[in-house]
Amino acid sequence: MVTPLEYIRRLSRWARALMMLGVVLVTGCSAPHGPPAGALQDVQSIEIRYQYSGWGRVDEVHRLEPGAGRRTFQRSSQLDSQEDPDAVVTDAIPAQRVAELLWAVSAPPWPRERGVDAVARRVRPARILEQVLSYYSTPERGCTPRAFEARAHALLQRDSLKGQLGRYYANGIWTDDDPAMRVVIRYEHRPTQVLASNERTLLMLPWVLGDPGAGDAAVTTWSVPVSQALRRLLPESSKAFERLGRREDGSLVERIAATARVACKVQHR
Template structure:
């Protein structure tokens, strides 16, 4: 087996003996299923906020075993558009492999996302300006502090705040994915997360009442695999992409400005 395939399978928690068969652990998902056991994949994406969108992407097995036909119906305020394209079966296999691996804990997802943050891109999307309250906090000063917050443990702390505490209005996405097998139960994952890559994923349908015991996965490979199944220009693909990092950049900029004003501003009067 080529070394690349071995690395990918190890990364997903599989052994090299598994090639076109999804790896699994007891209780982590459906029974092991070869790619040719997948009948279809349906990805539903709905969005409301500053605009609205309703997308349904269905991947059905084509005549051969090496491809799926993707039919995409996209409804926006401008109208409805339906398109078709051919998707290699390998892309579907990537999603099956990712979901059959053990669910990722939050810490692992944060580690991977931290490695993907591009400081220069973040500074470009959330360019700092000088503080109005503390003249010593120039744009350059705040910019340097933003750089410091995008390193090591400081960045992981910012990601922790972003994923657990930060919310914003007028941005309400929802995605539901159903994988249908020939002789195994359907597998469903869903998310309404506003955050990068829509993490975390609920393993099943979204519950009416969110509770800590709801099974979830912070698997970045699941988000990556889903994005590769979608039309690149679709809103669903863009939502799963890493260009959707504006709010993380704004949070880091705010934290940098607050730290600067606290350090260089006039001392607060004792209460």
């Protein structure tokens, strides 16, 4: 006869088995993707250069080299501050952050739809709505502040927001904002990896992997993890750190405000 204690033990084993089965069904039989074997130990240096012109100028250079035992990487950052343009800030960061970048860069490229979906989950609708309402002006007949807010609120719902972001990325942004980021990962025994972006958009998506100037076949990826991993390698005082951390921007707010205004006018003609 099975005792209550033995019954509980058997139930626990069944629960663990079902949980493992669920993991297999969700992730498949293959092992999770990670950086190429030994890549972290083979890194010689990483250089991240961020330049910006438009409403000011920025020229930052961040260099990372493995420390003793490769448990940390030494980071040397020239932040190009107006107070001291030649100042260099040095510190150490965990090797795990470098591994995150290697993982993101070596992963299969993200298609545009996946990137847009990930960005939509980062956006804060309440923050955007607050800014959109400041664009309300003398309305067309019947388009009251409440009606305008209702149209803007509708545009910030899940599927509508993804549509707005899709057009935001597809149509480009025409401003004086002119950023450029180039990342070079050098190895002891492997080919150098290069990724770059000149995009004005959130997270600077998409990224171009490869160096066409060196004969590489360029690959485009909309990988949000690439942007996030790069940001984690930068000091918080970096302008690039600030840029890669933005969850909304003025261009997206203006687009949603303009769309809400048109929809409100059409509805209340």
